[in-house]
Amino acid sequence: MYEIDSLETTNSRLFGGAIFLLLGFLALETISWAWAGLFVGGLIAWFIAFRKDSFKVSTFPRRLWLIPLGVIAYLVLGILIGLITRLLGFEWASNPASGKLGSIIFMIPFMLMGEELLGIGILEGAKSKGFSFLTSSLLSALIFGLMHTFSYWDGSIVSTIAHVLLLQGVARLIFNYVYLKTGRSIWGSWFTHVLVDLIALSFTSR
Template sequence: MTKKRSLYLFFLTLIIGLTYQFLPYSGLNQSILNVVGSIWNVALAGLAAFYLSKTEFLQQFKHLKFLAILWGIPLTFAVGIAFSTIYNLVIGQATTNSIGSIITIQMVLLQVPFMLMGEEVLSTNILIALQKQGISFFWSSIICGILFALWHIPAYGFHPVQLLATLLPTRLALNYIWKKTGSIWNSWICHFVYDLIGFIGFFVK
């Protein structure tokens, strides 16, 4: 992938992630919106990456490191819980994900996996594109983490400090897992398990 194509990938991914935020205002029927919202990021960001960065994009899907799951999941939980706890102690009780008011078992099984893979593709597109521009993985990951956090404003409300304090570190952990394994499956599994455990709290209330 050339630097020019990586720049296209970066900005196209930004646009895809941004337009996703406005889907609820599209006027679509709720059942249609559920389907479109589930596949929007993974389909569009995936197509963008396939066209602009085919080799790098496909490479991350070619393997799964099972042993990495054994340390990846605990790492994700450790980082997520630690920074959420620190935020709650220092700033105050964080707002919860608005998905809690509509979450169902069917949604967890049929929609969430695609939604989270969409978030992973958005994130790895950013990482791949920025590193191709000569930016280090560290700074690429920071930029990716900031965008990831802000992309969650519709879910948590406009609380940028909270999102940056709690979601950015978790994204950094997932980025590290992806970088260490070279597999988007590893970061996706860790992401899914982390969110799945979080969703349990919505069902037991």
């Protein structure tokens, strides 16, 4: 995988950005009305960490065909992983938003942009410290997956960790790849993320 230039930042700015990402995530998880917590925290975090370089990832995505391809790739992998893990005896918790699509549909774009600001923020932060894109993407996927642990807790640490790494972690890898290949555009990964969640929630809301 080819290398990309790093966004300009410093250790202190990255630390400040991480604090606001964490605060935004905690608000989202613990305060019922703070559904935009991660979105707001993410915007502040990016301004602190990357300043004007933040705009480098906000370009209109190229290769738009990669967006539906990313959606299909995740849905196929998700179905296969689900089938295999059921055969192995795992009973994973469903999406907490299942059956609520109608009541949260206008919140979804902001909530998922918050998740993109976090996932891509970790990727770009690691990249700025000299890690390769692959290593940075794996770190992003690991943290992104683990942040879903409480949402998908099923009573077993092994089952829950397997769930969030194999589904949410793999999803992050796909979103990161789309981000890179659509011209380092956070809109590319966001569009993919929104479509994946809308399709998944449409089926579970029936």
